[in-house]
Amino acid sequence: MPEFDLAFSASLTEETGHFKLLELPTEICALVENSLTPLRFSVKGQSSEDAVLCTPDDKTYTIRSVVLSNNILVVTSDPENDAAVVVRDQLTEILELTPTLPKLEKLTALLRGRDLDDVADNADGEPEPGISYEDAKSLIQASDGELASTLRKRRILDIRGKLRPIAPSYLTTILETILNHIVAQGLKPEAVPASELSATLADENEISVAVSMQVMTWFGNLNDGVWVLDVPAVHEPLTREELLRRWKLAVGDTFEASVALDLLSGNYLETASTGLFSADTLTYFPSSALPVEPASRFADLFLTRQRWRAEDISPFLSDIALNNKERDKLLLKYTRTTTDSGGQVYYTKR
Structure with a gap:
């Protein structure tokens, strides 16, 4: 077994606290090991915020300190003596990464x-x-x-x-204008010439090319100047007062077959009818406008309704919970369950 001379660095006092040991989760290890090009990770957070580590693609991790039961020495080789190692620092903690939702x-x-x-x-x-x-x-x-x-x-x-x-109302106007042009010019939704369409919108409707081209990328795929319209995605009422009837009217006969209420999940509240001849109503209620912090999110939800069915509240938790398991933990922490005489389970404020 090889033996080494152990010495303390001459600058040990200055270097103390300069080193951190970061434990990488399995998925980041795999990313590093399998990447053919250098990877760049970023640590974000101002002095008043907890730091997070962001991967190059689509993951964010909370960085937290975990105290070690045993100290770890940071050592390097001695450039002047191959048989010696130099102690640079000692660590009493490691940094652990925990998957988290982006802080938006x-x-x-x-x-x-x-x-x-x-x-x-x-x-x-x-x-x-x-x-x-x-x-x-x-x-x-x-x-x-x-x-x-x-x-x-x-x-x-x-x-x-x-x-x-x-603004939702302006986006609705742009989408209606785009759909009208597609129908009027006899264009195929799967092969729309993007430059020609954006130029027409600029000349006839004063919608700038910069705006129309970006809107097209939101509602389809834009490749080599050809826009492939995502028909289900474009059917999105964006004003507070839109109901299904006006939605179908806005998109026209050509596209109304693709209208479906489940496309709006997390963007509306449905109020059941209360009278013999009244009908269910929809109210614009986007989850993106709710607080990201769970306690505040639930507070706002229960200000809106005193009790929720599971299928009604779940769409408004999907953007603050990583998965169904995390969603159920939030429900357990912030709500109580009650059951009515018909066996329907409701969530109420804890």
């Missing part, structure tokens, strides 16, 4: 009041004050993949170098 609540605050809501506001021009995509990447505790997915889901545009949410 700051994005809402940063973009508040920046909605793009009419034709006059979307023309090309000089850069304006606001937050850029690069700013968001550094400030928001989420991986690049998670941030890009969130910007898409929340319908946030990059206009003149700044991020701007699009």
Whole structure:
């Protein structure tokens, strides 16, 4: 068994606390081992926030310290003596990574009041004050993949170098205009010439190319100048007052067969009829507008309704729970279950 001379570094006092030992989860180890190119991980978090580690694609991990029962020495070889090692530091803790949801609540605050809501506001021009995509990447505790997915889901545009949410009513107008052009020009939804369509929208409807091209990427695939329309995705009522009848009317006869209520999961509340001749009603209620912190999320949900059925509340928890198991843990922590005379189970405030 080889033997080595052990010595303490001359700069041990200065180096103490400079080293950290990070334990990698199995999935990150596999990512590192199987990657053919160098990987770049980022640690995000300001002084008032818990640090997170973000992978290059779509994972975010909370970093937490775990105290060790035994100290670990950090040693390096001695460049002047091959038979010696130098003690550089001693560690009493390791850093552990735990999968977590991206922390997106700051994005809402940063973009508040920046909605793009009419034709006059979307023309090309000089850069304006606001937050850029690069700013968001550094400030928001989420991986690049998670941030890009969130910007898409929340319908946030990059206009003149700044991020701007699009007002639901204006997006509805753009979608209706696009669908009308597709039908009027006899275009095939699976092969729409994107440049021609965006130029037509700019000339005839004053919708800038920058806006229409980004909207197209939200509702289909854009490759080599050809837009493949995702018909189910485009059927999305975005105003508070839209009901199913108006939704079908808005998309027209050509597309109304693809209208389905389950496409709106997590974006509406259904109120059952209360009279002999009254009908069920839908109210716009997007989960993206609710707080991300679980306690606040449940508080808002129970301010909206005093009791929830499992199938009604679940869509509003999918974006704060990694999986069904985590969702059930949240329900156990923040709710009580009650059963009515008919055997229906409800969740109520704890």
